[in-house]
Amino acid sequence: MPESSENISKRKKEHIELCLTDDVSFKEKTTGFEHYDFVHYAPTEVEIDKIDFAQKFFNKLIQFPFLISCMTGGTIEAESINAKLAIAANELRIPIGIGSQRQMFEDKMNVQSFQIIRINAPNVPVLGNIGAAQVVRYKSIDPIKYMIEIIDADVMVVHLNPLQELLQKNGEPNFAGLLSCIEKIANEIEVPLFVKEVGAGISASASKSLLDAGVKGIDIAGAGGTSWAGVEILRNNEDERDYFWDWGLPSSYCIRTNAALKNDYDFVLIGSGGINSAVDAAKAFALGADIIASARTILQQLNKNNVEGVIELIEGWFAFIKKIMFLTGSKSLSELRKSKLKLKEELH
Ligand SMILES: Cc1cc2nc3c(=O)[nH]c(=O)nc-3n(C[C@H](O)[C@H](O)[C@H](O)COP(=O)(O)O)c2cc1C
Numbered sequence: 001m002p003e004s005s006e007n008i009s010k011r012k013k014e015h016i017e018l019c020l021t022d023d024v025s026f027k028e029k030t031t032g033f034e035h036y037d038f039v040h041y042a043p044t045e046v047e048i049d050k051i052d053f054a055q056k057f058f059n060k061l062i063q064f065p066f067l068i069s070c071m072t073g074g075t076i077e078a079e080s081i082n083a084k085l086a087i088a089a090n091e092l093r094i095p096i097g098i099g100s101q102r103q104m105f106e107d108k109m110n111v112q113s114f115q116i117i118r119i120n121a122p123n124v125p126v127l128g129n130i131g132a133a134q135v136v137r138y139k140s141i142d143p144i145k146y147m148i149e150i151i152d153a154d155v156m157v158v159h160l161n162p163l164q165e166l167l168q169k170n171g172e173p174n175f176a177g178l179l180s181c182i183e184k185i186a187n188e189i190e191v192p193l194f195v196k197e198v199g200a201g202i203s204a205s206a207s208k209s210l211l212d213a214g215v216k217g218i219d220i221a222g223a224g225g226t227s228w229a230g231v232e233i234l235r236n237n238e239d240e241r242d243y244f245w246d247w248g249l250p251s252s253y254c255i256r257t258n259a260a261l262k263n264d265y266d267f268v269l270i271g272s273g274g275i276n277s278a279v280d281a282a283k284a285f286a287l288g289a290d291i292i293a294s295a296r297t298i299l300q301q302l303n304k305n306n307v308e309g310v311i312e313l314i315e316g317w318f319a320f321i322k323k324i325m326f327l328t329g330s331k332s333l334s335e336l337r338k339s340k341l342k343l344k345e346e347l348h
Contacts, residue, residue, distance in 0.1 A: 003170045005107040009075045011168075012099070014235055016077055019296045020303055024230045027245055031224030031274040032252030033283040036341045041329035051322045051331065057125050057291075058154060058192065063093035064318050065333065066281075068310075069221075069272055069295035070097030070129040070157060070196070072113075074104065079113035084302055086120035088310040095125035095291075097157060101147040102134050111150065118151045127194065128153035132160045133172035135181045141188050148191055155217065157194045158182060163247055164198060167232040179213050186214030197221035199228050199273050201249030204257040211261065217268035219293060220258055223248030225274025226296045251275070252287060259288025259337075278320035285321070285333050286341040 003011075018024050053064045068085055072078035078099065089096035096117060104111050118126055128147045135158055138144070148156050160178075165171035186193040194217035195202070195210050201222035202210075210218060229244040251273040258269055271289025275281050276297045284292045301309045330336035 005103060007170065008103050009110075011235075012072060012075050013077060015231060016072060016081070016299070018231050018234055019226065019299055023234065024226055024228075024296075026224055026227045026230070026274070027240075029223050029246040029248070029250065031222065031280065032250035033224075033274075033280050035343055035345075036252065036283055036287075037344050037347055038282075038286070038324060038328050039340050039342055040327055044326055044329040046326045046329055046331050048322050048326050051325055053318055053333070057095055060123075060125050060154065061093070062095060062124065064314060065285075065291040066092075066094045066314055066318075067127070067219075067270060067272075067291055067293035068094065068096040068298055069219075069293045070099055070127060070159065071295055071299060072099035073101065074099070074110045074113055076110075076113070079110065079116055081299070081302065082113060083116045083120055084307050085298070085310070086117040088302075088307045088314075089124050090121040091307075091311055092314055093124055094314070095127060095154075096121055097127040097293075098129050098151060098153075100129050100131055100134075100159065101151075102130060104150070105143045105146060114151055125154035126151055128156045130156075130158055131165075132158055132162075132175050132178050133165055135185070136175055136177050137172070141185050144185055144189060148189060153191055155192050155194050156185070156189055157196055157219070158185070159196050159198055160202070161198045161200075161228060163200045163244060164228040164232060167229050167236070167244060169232075169236060171232075179209060182210065182215065183213040186216075192216035194219060194268070194270075196270070197248075197273070199223060199226050200247055201251065201254040201273065202258070203249060203254065204261055207258050207261055208265075211265045211267055215267070217270060218258060219270035219272055220251065220254035221293075222251030222254040222273035224251050225272075225276065225294075252283070255284055255287040255289050262288070278317040281317050282321045282324045282336070283341060286336050288337055
């Protein structure tokens with residue numbers, strides 16, 4: 001029995017409130033970025049001012065390879081958040097994701113809370129979003145086509161959140177038939193299909209099945225940042241020592257192992273899950289991410305310092321990454337990806 005629209009709105013509101021705190025971080029497990037260090041290159045000839053991050057994202061030009069991760073929609077609060085995030089994305093010329101569009105289709109509710117992203121960010125790639133549980137429940141792909149059309153999405157994303165569905169009251173932990181649905185969607189929609197996790201990571205072998213099904217982008221959304229098990233455990237007032245709070249594959253491991261698939265597949269690798277600083281961001285690129293993404297840190301920054309704060313944060317991260325590129329002798333991000341990072345234990 002699908003959840004009522006009132007329940008969904010209430011849940012979305014609680015998600016935002018909890019994510020404005022750090023109480024929902026992983027407890028013991030980390031992203032793993034801290035195990036790596038950059039390889040200093042003394043005779044660097046990199047000219048910092050000549051580093052340019054601009055690149056094509058399908059047929060649109062973006063200024064930085066940074067995605068504001070899919071977050072919200074479907075409530076009044078979500079509309080105001082999305083409106084502001086979209087202004088920041090448009091100003092920065094970076095892609096932005098929309099939160100799950102389920103409510104927009106199932107109740108035709110709060111469509112404006114999603115559309116505001118396209119209205120305020122007319123010039124940048126916008127990513128649509130729907131959950132795996134809904135994808136297997138819908139009997140046709142018409143809902144997905146509607147979601148793409150209504151926001152003029154450049155990419156459609158299916159999020160895989162088995163852990164969250166398992167722990168969420170009224171969750172739908174049933175993904176039977178998922179891969180064949182993904183294959184059908186990938187074949188029938190007119191924009192590329194991406195798949196993402198929400199903080200438990202995607203292994204390289206899982207990615208292989210998804211890429212074989214026609215997926216064009218993988219956002220590994222690994223462990224070490226926001227714990228969606230943690231969010232649901234707090235919402236349920238359950239014991240915080242729950243084993244599943246820290247479940248998942250660390251982001252650094254997912255990026256490194258998925259990057260190896262680049263030899264055999266042509267796809268966009270998004271590194272996310274606990275990218276909370278410029279150093280995390282630089283390490284994610286060095287491990288092989290094409291694009292990086294953050295969710296909770298951006299929401300918190302928006303809440304504290306508004307649109308200008310988000311713009312300054314992301315510009316600041318890329319200014320810092322330039323310094324790392326100078327010191328590692330990397331003229332471009334592809335050069336940064338070439339062995340510019342070592343496990344700290346190798347540097348003894
Ligand atoms: C308030 C909030 C709402 C989210 N809602 C969605 C969603 O609707 N769809 C989705 O794919 N991911 C959603 N996410 C997950 C993020 O896109 C991201 O994968 C995850 O939080 C891990 O990244 P982080 O550690 O940078 O927060 C949400 C995240 C936050 C913080």
